Amino acid sequence: MRSRVLLVLLCLALPAPLPAADSAPRKPCLPCEEEDKNAQRGYPVRGRILGVDPERQQVLVKHREIPGVMRAMTMVFNVDPAVLPALKRDQELLGRIEKRGKEWWLFNIRLLGAELR
Secondary structure (H helix, E strand, C coil): CHHHHHHHHHHHHCCCCCCCCCCCCCCCCCCCCCCCCCCCCCEEEEEEEEEEECCCCEEEEEECCECCCECCEEEEEECCCCCHHHCCCCCEEEEEEEEECCEEEEEEEEEECHHHC
């Protein structure tokens, strides 16, 4: 019995391992299971639509800086063709961007009112 008490006390006296510090910036895409409907991948973005190209299923967006990912810039994003009809030049948006292969995609698009310019 005494040896068990000593073993428990010894285990309690050992230092607990510390969680690893995340010193590296996040990768452009967080891995997740496709079946997980609540999983969020990519990065939040806010910007203004400068052009819509239905043939290529792309939008040209001038977006704000995405800290740790990219500076503020104007770039082309692929989008789901089903949302293209709702997108117009000069609309402000919130969404999520994700890099798939060599291309950037824009998802979860929420259009903002003109008062939020």
